Amino acid sequence: MTHLSEFSTRPDSETGRAAGASIEFRNVGYRYPSGLHAIDGLDLSIAGGQSIGIVGPSGCGKSTVLSLIAGLREAQAGDILVRPDQSGRHLLSMVFQKDTVLPWLTVEQNVKLHYSFKKGSGERRRGLSRRAIDQRIRELIAMVHLEGFEKAYPYQLSGGMRRRVAVLTSVAAFPQILLLDEPFSAIDEPSRVAIHQDVFDIVRELGITTVLVTHDLAEAASMCDQVYIMGPRPTSVFSKHEIPFGPERDMMTLRESADFLDLYSRLWRDLHLQIDASHESESTRDDAEGSH
Amino acid sequence: MATNTFSEASPKEFPVVNPSATGTGRIRMNSRSRVVVTATQALVAVVVLLAWEFVPQIGSLSQWKLLDPYFISSPSRVGATLMNLLLGREGVPAVWGYLGPTFLASIIGLVIAMIVGGLMGLLLGSFEFAGAVFRPFVVALNAVPRIALIPIVVVLFGSGLQSSVVIAFMVVFFVALFNAYEGARTVEAHVRHNVRLLGASGWDLMWRVRFPYSLAWTLSSLPVAVSFAIVSVVTGEILTGVSGMGLLITAATNAADTSMTFAVIIVLSVCALLMLWIADAFKRRVLHWWIQSE
Numbered sequence: 320m321t322h323l324s325e326f327s328t329r330p331d332s333e334t335g336r337a338a339g340a341s342i343e344f345r346n347v348g349y350r351y352p353s354g355l356h357a358i359d360g361l362d363l364s365i366a367g368g369q370s371i372g373i374v375g376p377s378g379c380g381k382s383t384v385l386s387l388i389a390g391l392r393e394a395q396a397g398d399i400l401v402r403p404d405q406s407g408r409h410l411l412s413m414v415f416q417k418d419t420v421l422p423w424l425t426v427e428q429n430v431k432l433h434y435s436f437k438k439g440s441g442e443r444r445r446g447l448s449r450r451a452i453d454q455r456i457r458e459l460i461a462m463v464h465l466e467g468f469e470k471a472y473p474y475q476l477s478g479g480m481r482r483r484v485a486v487l488t489s490v491a492a493f494p495q496i497l498l499l500d501e502p503f504s505a506i507d508e509p510s511r512v513a514i515h516q517d518v519f520d521i522v523r524e525l526g527i528t529t530v531l532v533t534h535d536l537a538e539a540a541s542m543c544d545q546v547y548i549m550g551p552r553p554t555s556v557f558s559k560h561e562i563p564f565g566p567e568r569d570m571m572t573l574r575e576s577a578d579f580l581d582l583y584s585r586l587w588r589d590l591h592l593q594i595d596a597s598h599e600s601e602s603t604r605d606d607a608e609g610s611h
Numbered sequence: 612m613a614t615n616t617f618s619e620a621s622p623k624e625f626p627v628v629n630p631s632a633t634g635t636g637r638i639r640m641n642s643r644s645r646v647v648v649t650a651t652q653a654l655v656a657v658v659v660l661l662a663w664e665f666v667p668q669i670g671s672l673s674q675w676k677l678l679d680p681y682f683i684s685s686p687s688r689v690g691a692t693l694m695n696l697l698l699g700r701e702g703v704p705a706v707w708g709y710l711g712p713t714f715l716a717s718i719i720g721l722v723i724a725m726i727v728g729g730l731m732g733l734l735l736g737s738f739e740f741a742g743a744v745f746r747p748f749v750v751a752l753n754a755v756p757r758i759a760l761i762p763i764v765v766v767l768f769g770s771g772l773q774s775s776v777v778i779a780f781m782v783v784f785f786v787a788l789f790n791a792y793e794g795a796r797t798v799e800a801h802v803r804h805n806v807r808l809l810g811a812s813g814w815d816l817m818w819r820v821r822f823p824y825s826l827a828w829t830l831s832s833l834p835v836a837v838s839f840a841i842v843s844v845v846t847g848e849i850l851t852g853v854s855g856m857g858l859l860i861t862a863a864t865n866a867a868d869t870s871m872t873f874a875v876i877i878v879l880s881v882c883a884l885l886m887l888w889i890a891d892a893f894k895r896r897v898l899h900w901w902i903q904s905e
């Protein structure tokens with residue numbers, strides 16, 4: 320595990336813990352311009368430095384929730400509050416579900432993309448030397464086993480490697496908030512667990528508030544502090560599960576513990592219910608359309 | 612996204628070259644089938660040349676105008692004229708004095724038009740408002756028959772190199788503009804959002820993300836642009852009598868010298884191939900990421 324202490328947020332005076340940016344949704348509703356009702360009455364409360372997982376049936380609106388947090392779309396109903404912390408770090412970056420790696424840049428150039436923009440280099444001046452950042456980024460690249468590929472172009476990488484570059488590009492901005500939309504789905508199981516560990520450690524160390532959308536319940540359970548199971552579209556929270564594994568976790572052994580398996584089966588039960596509910600609502604929607 | 616301005620209109624109005632369609636410009640084959648293809652191509656060329664040379668000599672076939680060497684010449688005569696033209700002997704002027712202005716005007720017009728048109732296309736493709744405002748003007752200008760403007764150009768710029776450059780520019784400009792515009796607009800929403808969230812300004816987005824795609828599309832239109840440039844410069848020379856390859860064609864036509872016309876055409880074709888070859892080498896260097904990710 321690498322130490323990224325130079326980046327740590329200022330400790331809260333009482334608790335000594337990093338404050339972190341917080342996110343709150345109050346009764347949020349969103350409709351796409353096409354009229355499709357994606358989100359209805361959604362409440363979320365994510366404390367600074369926490370990691371939450373969002374799981375739900377396909378097409379229920381999880382990616383839409385992330386785009387609302389990122390400010391890429393504007394909700395028509397309710398309030399969304401994003402409170403930055405005091406660190407002055409870059410506010411938010413996101414790993415998109417679709418490929419965002421820029422094909423004409425090398426792995427290293429992609430990962431450092433944030434620092435190549437005026438805004439990013441301004442942040443650099445605020446605290447860190449270029450050297451310190453380069454050092455951190457080298458560590459990150461090594462962490463996800465991309466060393467030796469720094470000068471490679473994306474077309475020379477495998478699908479899983481490209482995915483890791485996309486994750487690193489967002490992490491390397493050392494944001495206050497990190498949004499992850501099924502970031503690890505193209506990565507094989509053993510490397511995936513290793514990357515879970517790495518991302519988890521960085522996120523803890525820096526006090527990054529993280530929202531992880533995934534279809535992998537084990538991933539959500541091992542990386543998050545809370546997991547939300549979402550209902551069918553228009554989506555809202557069906558159930559919220561506290562994950563009791565604390566800030567020090569070993570991903571490899573965690574999965575072998577009875578507690579983990581117990582939690583997994585509880586999560587699965589809820590998800591199963593929502594998948595069934597989403598199939599039902601789909602078929603009634605089809606019926607309604609058919610009767611016209 | 613709401614405005615889809617040029618993309619609905621341009622394919623019909625102008626040959627937008629989709630670079631992914633041209634790809635590496637070659638069908639990928641193993642080396643054996645490539646040899647077979649090259650051999651077959653050579654065979655086809657030889658057969659056509661032989662037919663051109665010898666079919667008119669069969670019986671009284673040359674009575675027919677289309678097979679009369681007076682009108683269609685023959686490979687051997689064209690070859691002889693070509694040699695005379697290249698060496699400037701037997702009363703034929705050397706081609707170089709004519710090729711120079713044509714080649715120079717084509718290249719200068721092409722390069723300026725690709726840069727200016729490409730940048731305009733990039734701007735219009737990057738700023739939705741600008742794209743929406745200027746689209747009808749651009750489409751209308753592109754519909755103007757450029758040849759009809761040649762007399763005006765000559766009045767404005769005199770009958771010399773400048774006029775030829777302007778004529779090439781007028782034609783190639785729109786090819787570059789439409790392709791750069793389309794290229795700039797191929798950047799998908801999630802890629803744009805990603806770089807914006809990483810701190811890119813609108814300017815960064817244009818130069819760092821849209822520009823490479825615009826460049827790829829614009830360079831992919833080079834084969835079309837090169838031939839447009841040469842054709843428009845030669846047409847201008849024919850119409851205005853500016854010294855150049857067009858003048859040679861006019862002279863050959865007045866003298867009913869079809870061998871000369873063909874020889875001039877061959878020189879021009881080789882010239883175009885040379886320009887394309889340079890353009891392709893440039894593209895391979897700059898756009899390796901594009902070519903490789905096919």
Ligand SMILES: Nc1ncnc2c1ncn2[C@@H]1O[C@H](COP(=O)(O)OP(=O)(O)OP(=O)(O)O)[C@@H](O)[C@H]1O
Nearest residue numbers: 351353355357376377378379380381382383384552
């Ligand atoms: N740009 C858009 N315009 C209109 N409808 C959209 C748009 N993007 C998504 N939708 C619709 O909104 C709903 C929610 O989409 P979203 O991408 O948020 O689902 P998701 O939960 O992330 O699904 P998945 O797990 O498959 O990624 C879907 O029914 C989808 O068809």
Ligand SMILES: [Mg+2]
Nearest residue numbers: 381382416500
């Ligand atoms: Mg999604």
